[in-house]
Amino acid sequence: MSTPNRPSGPNRPDRPRKQIHLAAHFPGVNNTTVWSDPAAGSHIEFSSFAHFARTAERAKFDFIFLAEGLRLREQGGRIYDLDVVGRPDTFTVLAALAAVTERIGLAGTINSTFNEPYEVARQFASLDHLSDGRAAWNVVTSWDAFTGENFRRGGFLAREDRYSRAREFLAAAHTLFDSWTGDEILADRESGAFLRDAGAGAFAHRGRHFDIAGHFDVPRSPQGRPVIFQAGDSEEGREFAASDADAVFSRHGTLTAGREFYADVKGRLARYGRTPDQLLILPAATFVLGDTDAEAVELAHEVRLAQVSGQTAIKFLEHVWNRDLSGYDPDGPLPDIDPEPGENTVALGRASVRMHRDPLTVAKEWRELAAARNLSIRELVIETTGRQTFVGSAATVADAIDSLVQQDAADGFILVPHLTPTGLDVFADTVVPLLQERGAFRTEYTGSTLRDHLGLRTPPPAAAPAAVATPAPATV
Amino acid sequence: MSTPPGAPVPDGPPAGTFHLAVALEGAGAHPAAWREPGSPARELVTPGYWAGLVAEAERGLLDFVTFEDALGPPPSSPTGPDGRTDRVRGRLDAVLTAARVAPLTRHIGLLPTVVATHTEPFHVSKAIATLDYVSGGRAGLLVTVSGRPDEARHFGRRTFPRGPADSPDGLGSALRAELLDEAADHVEVVRRLWDSWEDDAEIRDVASGRFVDRGKLHHIGFEGRHFSVKGPSITPRPPQGQPLVGASARVGAPPRLLAEAVDLVFLAPRDTEEVRTLTDGIRAARSAAGQPEGTGRVFADLVVFLDESATAATARLRRLDALAQEPYAPGTHVFAGTPARLAALLTEWHRRGPDGFRLRPGVLSHDLPAITRGLVPELRRRGALRTARPGGTFRDLLGLARPASRYAARYATTRPGRTTAP
Ligand SMILES: Cc1cc2nc3c(=O)[nH]c(=O)nc-3n(C[C@@H](O)[C@H](O)[C@H](O)COP(=O)(O)O)c2cc1C
Numbered sequence: 001m002s003t004p005n006r007p008s009g010p011n012r013p014d015r016p017r018k019q020i021h022l023a024a025h026f027p028g029v030n031n032t033t034v035w036s037d038p039a040a041g042s043h044i045e046f047s048s049f050a051h052f053a054r055t056a057e058r059a060k061f062d063f064i065f066l067a068e069g070l071r072l073r074e075q076g077g078r079i080y081d082l083d084v085v086g087r088p089d090t091f092t093v094l095a096a097l098a099a100v101t102e103r104i105g106l107a108g109t110i111n112s113t114f115n116e117p118y119e120v121a122r123q124f125a126s127l128d129h130l131s132d133g134r135a136a137w138n139v140v141t142s143w144d145a146f147t148g149e150n151f152r153r154g155g156f157l158a159r160e161d162r163y164s165r166a167r168e169f170l171a172a173a174h175t176l177f178d179s180w181t182g183d184e185i186l187a188d189r190e191s192g193a194f195l196r197d198a199g200a201g202a203f204a205h206r207g208r209h210f211d212i213a214g215h216f217d218v219p220r221s222p223q224g225r226p227v228i229f230q231a232g233d234s235e236e237g238r239e240f241a242a243s244d245a246d247a248v249f250s251r252h253g254t255l256t257a258g259r260e261f262y263a264d265v266k267g268r269l270a271r272y273g274r275t276p277d278q279l280l281i282l283p284a285a286t287f288v289l290g291d292t293d294a295e296a297v298e299l300a301h302e303v304r305l306a307q308v309s310g311q312t313a314i315k316f317l318e319h320v321w322n323r324d325l326s327g328y329d330p331d332g333p334l335p336d337i338d339p340e341p342g343e344n345t346v347a348l349g350r351a352s353v354r355m356h357r358d359p360l361t362v363a364k365e366w367r368e369l370a371a372a373r374n375l376s377i378r379e380l381v382i383e384t385t386g387r388q389t390f391v392g393s394a395a396t397v398a399d400a401i402d403s404l405v406q407q408d409a410a411d412g413f414i415l416v417p418h419l420t421p422t423g424l425d426v427f428a429d430t431v432v433p434l435l436q437e438r439g440a441f442r443t444e445y446t447g448s449t450l451r452d453h454l455g456l457r458t459p460p461p462a463a464a465p466a467a468v469a470t471p472a473p474a475t476v
Numbered sequence: 477m478s479t480p481p482g483a484p485v486p487d488g489p490p491a492g493t494f495h496l497a498v499a500l501e502g503a504g505a506h507p508a509a510w511r512e513p514g515s516p517a518r519e520l521v522t523p524g525y526w527a528g529l530v531a532e533a534e535r536g537l538l539d540f541v542t543f544e545d546a547l548g549p550p551p552s553s554p555t556g557p558d559g560r561t562d563r564v565r566g567r568l569d570a571v572l573t574a575a576r577v578a579p580l581t582r583h584i585g586l587l588p589t590v591v592a593t594h595t596e597p598f599h600v601s602k603a604i605a606t607l608d609y610v611s612g613g614r615a616g617l618l619v620t621v622s623g624r625p626d627e628a629r630h631f632g633r634r635t636f637p638r639g640p641a642d643s644p645d646g647l648g649s650a651l652r653a654e655l656l657d658e659a660a661d662h663v664e665v666v667r668r669l670w671d672s673w674e675d676d677a678e679i680r681d682v683a684s685g686r687f688v689d690r691g692k693l694h695h696i697g698f699e700g701r702h703f704s705v706k707g708p709s710i711t712p713r714p715p716q717g718q719p720l721v722g723a724s725a726r727v728g729a730p731p732r733l734l735a736e737a738v739d740l741v742f743l744a745p746r747d748t749e750e751v752r753t754l755t756d757g758i759r760a761a762r763s764a765a766g767q768p769e770g771t772g773r774v775f776a777d778l779v780v781f782l783d784e785s786a787t788a789a790t791a792r793l794r795r796l797d798a799l800a801q802e803p804y805a806p807g808t809h810v811f812a813g814t815p816a817r818l819a820a821l822l823t824e825w826h827r828r829g830p831d832g833f834r835l836r837p838g839v840l841s842h843d844l845p846a847i848t849r850g851l852v853p854e855l856r857r858r859g860a861l862r863t864a865r866p867g868g869t870f871r872d873l874l875g876l877a878r879p880a881s882r883y884a885a886r887y888a889t890t891r892p893g894r895t896t897a898p
Binding site: 035036044045046050069070071072078079081082083084085086087088089091092093095096098099100114115116118119122123125126127129130131132149150151152154180184185187189192193194195196197198200201210211212213214215217218219309311312 | 510511513517518521522523527546547548549559560561562563564565566567568569571572573575576577578579580594595596598599602603605606607609610612626627629630631632633673678680682685686687688689690693702703704705706707708710711712799
């Protein structure tokens with residue numbers, strides 16, 4: 001974990017150097033974020049968001065990214081209090097950031113289960129206008145009834161329907177975005193024609209989840225549609241990415257796992273008449289920088305200890321074991337009892353729990369790992385919960401990022417600093433110039449929209465999915 | 477300025493209690509506003525246009541701006557789309573527009589319109605709380621309802637019958653009552669969510685490893701006729717504690733929404749006579765509902781066309797009416813005249829009861845600068861309007877106290893000294 005990730009294998013000399021895409025994830029509600037550091041600032045004050053976005057823009061990043069969770073997490077029937085709790089509304093903070101930045105893309109996570117297409121399409125089209133074409137939407141599908149308790153309809157969606165609703169939601173949103181072609185507004189004072197004809201924005205969508213029609217009231221936005229991200233990891237999630245997304249926010253950033261995921265998802269594109277350059281793979285990655293590799297490794301160890309306290313380790317184990325483990329010693333061995341099977345009733349509102357594989361399998365693997373390496377509970381959690389991490393001097397980290405991208409383990413990375421709001425500063429000041437020197441990362445923005453930064457075309461309205469009514473097959 | 481600041485005209489209202497706001501909508505309130513020379517009709521969905529308007533309002537020391545909105549294109553008839561091509565079409569989400577201009581301004585209150593009928597109070601609560609954060613305590617919201625069948629079709633979850641043709645807002649009385657009742661519940665949920673975090677819930681206690689004191693986070697457990705919401709909010713309590721909620725009075729007796737749920741009421745008097753009766757009516761309804769004196773503010777709406785002579789203003793209005801091919805009848809008083817005459821009218825109306833006025837500029841590009849550069853100096857000369865910013869939050873600006881969280885207050889009275897709750 002704490003050794004620099006330095007993939008072996010040569011870069012391919014037979015093709016031009018791939019350009020790296022870099023983005024920054026605002027640190028938030030997870031145990032990656034070290035709030036106890038004296039340098040840790042507010043996770044809510046706008047000045048934190050402004051600092052973070054301006055740093056990313058100064059470093060010429062493609063975009064900044066906000067996660068979302070629509071209910072405070074609970075564990076064992078009580079609100080989870082060990083990690084950062086609380087975050088602002090995605091759309092509102094992104095619209096405000098549009099005022100204090102000029103080029104950086106503004107990506108927000110918005111759930112397709114607890115929203116309605118007309119309203120979300122209106123918000124994204126508005127954000128795209130208000131940012132002059134910098135909006136992106138990470139379409140997530142969390143469906144649980146626990147989160148549903150905060151909404152009018154409650155937890156109305158079955159788990160197996162989450163992607164069927166998401167796909168139809170996105171198709172409906174695209175119908176709305178495409179209901180204006182961009183040349184409707186004449187605003188001719190003399191003749192009195194504001195619109196070319198009265199049909200601007202007329203739309204109809206009928207499907208299993210939505211039956212809506214009328215007039216969309218936001219004219220075509222600078223990007224036509226926001227850039228679409230996908231972040232689910234299931235079979236259906238990958239298929240959704242291949243059919244509909246412009247970029248995937250993945251968890252697979254190491255060389256082996258990254259190359260496998262990359263090949264898998266890009267391999268699905270042809271089925272949808274798409275080419276590999278139409279979908280970017282961007283794994284999440286943390287980083288710890290030091291003046292030397294040794295110093296960074298030492299610092300990374302401290303960071304991990306701050307991220308995973310003894311209490312946090314027990315709580316993490318409860319996510320998998322699905323039962324109260326508060327009696328266990330975090331510095332002792334793993335519980336000898338098995339996880340409670342069935343729906344997780346202990347840890348509520350966590351994406352990580354929703355994404356867990358079979359708990360019995362996970363517990364078995366963890367026991368084997370702990371036995372083989374003689375790890376305590378806390379050591380095991382530190383070992384298994386770390387995400388893709390770049391640790392080292394700026395040169396080491398620049399090298400690792402570039403190698404992974406050149407070897408098709410990723411098209412770039414979404415970096416998650418562990419400090420708010422200054423965690424990105426050192427990366428911007430030290431690693432970015434090295435990547436620029438190599439010719440692997442831009443020194444100036446060449447376009448003005450997020451699609452320009454990502455090398456994606458602005459879709460013509462004619463590219464609207466023709467048949468939105470038939471839900472795509474769940475598995476192809 | 478010749479008169480010293482703050483010197484009241486005889487019989488005038490005390491300085492500092494006279495509040496002035498403007499309503500921002502498209503090219504202006506008049507349907508033909510976009511056809512005025514100088515109206516940037518092709519820029520109505522650009523950020524620069526909105527930033528410019530709000531900057532102008534702030535330069536004029538206005539208390540706040542409202543952003544009109546709806547979940548469908550504005551029809552010229554209240555019942556549905558009209559097929560016209562000579563009206564402004566295309567509008568941005570009001571909350572996002574307010575957020576976009578918030579970091580560019582420092583003092584002015586920002587009230588976007590929110591349609592309670594089709595939105596989730598959970599989303600609305602965190603959006604306005606966030607607007608309060610990004611503006612440093614200057615957020616509010618203007619809650620509205622929609623019974624339009626065409627807007628309901630945009631959501632596909634409910635259907636509304638077409639209201640009687642002679643109804644001013646296109647709604648039948650039963651549906652109107654139901655929607656207003658639902659909106660009152662919506663506001664109640666939004667407010668409970670703002671309170672669901674006590675102000676000092678974030679403790680960052682390194683010793684115990686706890687980021688928050690969960691005893692200061694509260695499930696709101698709202699159960700209503702139309703929806704139920706569990707809470708707490710995902711967003712901490714906003715700087716103002718409770719951002720200000722406003723609503724417009726339409727027709728009939730003030731419903732629960734206006735009497736109990738909101739802080740700011742916008743009345744639509746058609747003439748000087750109605751100013752007093754409407755203001756007294758709303759004050760009586762609020763007092764009957766148990767609202768303490770001084771917890772709300774009452775505004776009167778006027779549409780204004782301002783020019784150097786009354787003749788020019790009236791001629792402009794007539795010209796716009798001719799372009800729109802119908803006389804302009806917005807259901808509230810329409811003033812066409814000089815800034816001096818409007819200042820006289822407003823000070824007179826102010827004596828009849830309202831705390832202030834929300835002006836709807838007929839043509840924004842023309843009448844907004846006429847307000848900030850013509851009307852405002854006139855009002856100051858009369859001692860009606862303050863001459864400097866008091867600073868602080870939007871609540872401070874309107875002289876409204878910052879309320880304690882209802883949950884904190886409850887714990888404080890029923891469980892003194894208690895720091896954590898089960
Ligand atoms: C890297 C990554 C980031 C995610 N971020 C969020 C998030 O911010 N909010 C959320 O509700 N879900 C988030 N998720 C989970 C959802 O995207 C996902 O839709 C959900 O778990 C169900 O999809 P799945 O079964 O395909 O994984 C994230 C997932 C990944 C892999």
